[in-house]
Amino acid sequence: MKIIDRYILKRYLLTFFTMILLFIPIGIMVDVSEKIDKMIANQAPTSAIIQYYIDFTFYFANLLFPIFLFLSIIWFTSKLANNTEVIAILSSGISFTRFLKPYFIGASIIAVFAFMMSMFIVPAASQGYNDFRIKYLKGGRDKDRETNNIFNQISDNDYVYVSSFRPITQTGYNFTLEHFEETELKYKISASSIRWVEDDSVFRLASYKKRIIGPENDILISKARHDTLFEFNLDDLTPVSYVAETKNLFELNKFIEEEKRKGSPNISRYMVVKYKRWSLPISAFILTIIAVAVSSMKRRGGMGVNLALGIALAFVFIFFDKVFAIMAEQSNFSPLLAVALPNIIFAIIAFYMLQNAKR
Structure with a gap:
């Protein structure tokens, strides 16, 4: 030089x-x-x-x-x-x-x-x-999440929908979960609201209904309140808008593939x-x-x-x-x-x- x-x-x-x-x-x-x-x-x-x-x-x-x-x-x-x-x-x-x-x-x-x-x-x-x-x-008011009409595929067989979500109270409204095996709907869970209860580490569903699809007759289960666990968390359901910016090269590629699979x-x-x-x-x-x-x-x-x-x-x-x-x-x-x-x-x-x- x-x-x-x-x-x-x-x-x-x-x-x-x-x-x-x-x-x-x-x-x-x-x-x-x-x-x-x-x-x-x-x-x-x-x-x-x-x-x-x-x-x-x-x-x-x-x-x-x-x-x-x-x-x-x-x-x-x-x-x-x-x-x-x-x-x-x-x-x-x-x-x-x-x-x-x-x-x-x-x-x-x-x-x-x-x-x-x-x-x-x-x-x-x-x-x-x-x-x-x-x-x-x-x-603590997280305004950088999607909060309306949230639809997500959380696994190969399960699809989740909420009409609106409040990050402050960690509550979703008009919750629906549909479970498919191949192309056949096996059961559907619905609730007026779903809330993550930190103290008990459970999801609390209000006006809980579960319809199990049978070969001849369906089985309907109803409860005013139902506590349960799901294979997803709030970050899976409603990732923050800047989530991609926080991932390195390898994490970002994996994250995008997962999000494509979820639709x-x-x-x-x-x-x-x-x-x-x-x-x-x-x-x-x-x-x-x-x-x-x-x-x-x-x-x-x-x-x-x-x-x-x-x-x-x-x-x-x-x-x-x-x-x-x-x-x-x-x-x-x-x-x-x-x-x-x-x-x-x-x-x-x-x-x-x-x-x-x-x-």
């Missing part, structure tokens, strides 16, 4: 991590100022608050990864351009493509770092972040999370090309113009990323296409801007 490659690569990595170290404390200070009252009101322990902000750091660093990467490259490349270092490098006979080599090495390092973070570190941070948020910032209506949401983790390293290369193309030319407005353009492009990228993700979650739009489209669109932009930069 030549001296110029080491010089650019060092600036690439140093500026990226410095950008993170500068902005994350600001984000923490803003978050503290907004939420300290709720933390005190809900008596959050100091150790839990410290762990929350450790998780907060990883969670938001991953979330804002495109902006940090984009701005850091524009920042140090604009300084190179303003100091006429880029002109000097290209005038020495080095092609623009060769000039990009240390940028691609840096993007490769960042891509591996981002991949490992998103697959194995951020899921645990997401779990801790959301657990604290629900327990101490929402006062979960949230498969698209989970697939978007999975594909985003794989697309994040690819975006590192695309954003690197665009950032270099934007900032390698010396402009009359200086670094400010490059930063303004960079911030605008970064937010457009995040906007497309969010819009297509919502489309996939709320409609029949392909999750893979929803995740790939922002990278495809910006890859085309990167190619066009790169050709102009070479000229």
Whole structure:
């Protein structure tokens, strides 16, 4: 590796991590100022608050990864351009493509770092972040579960339905369980409500009815109240909306397969999370090309113009990323296409801007 490659690569990595170290404390200070009252009101322990902000750091660093990467490259490349270092490098006979080599090495390092973070570190941070948020910032009111018209296949033979669910009281209403053997219904359990009783570790059913389907006559069992056990828990019945974000690479693949078997209506949401983790390293290369193309030319407005353009492009990228993700979650739009489209669109932009930069 030549001296110029080491010089650019060092600036690439140093500026990226410095950008993170500068902005994350600001984000923490803003978050503290907004939420300290709720933390005190809900008596959050100091150790839990410290762990929350450790998780907060990883969670938001991953979330804002495109902006940090984009701005850091524009920042140090604009300084190179303003100091006429880029002109000097290209005038020495080095092609623009060769000039990009240390940028691609840096993007490769960042891509591996981002991949490992998103697959194995951020899921645990997401779990801790959301657990604290629900327990101490929402006062234990879990608002991130599906609560209406919940249908789930809990085993190969059993199907469960509740019309509504209240996480606070752990109660479901208009409960139905149907047990099939092959394609034949064997029995059906219904109740006006089902509630998990923590002290007794049982499910309590009100207005309990069980119909056993016989070859000639059915058997009907009715009780005002019935305590029993089932082969499912509340997390199986109503997983939180962010459940996929809390699972690592291997856990997520297994979880998605199980949810497909159950016929979960949230498969698209989970697939978007999975594909985003794989697309994040690819975006590192695309954003690197665009950032270099934007900032390698010396402009009359200086670094400010490059930063303004960079911030605008970064937010457009995040906007497309969010819009297509919502489309996939709320409609029949392909999750893979929803995740790939922002990278495809910006890859085309990167190619066009790169050709102009070479000229």
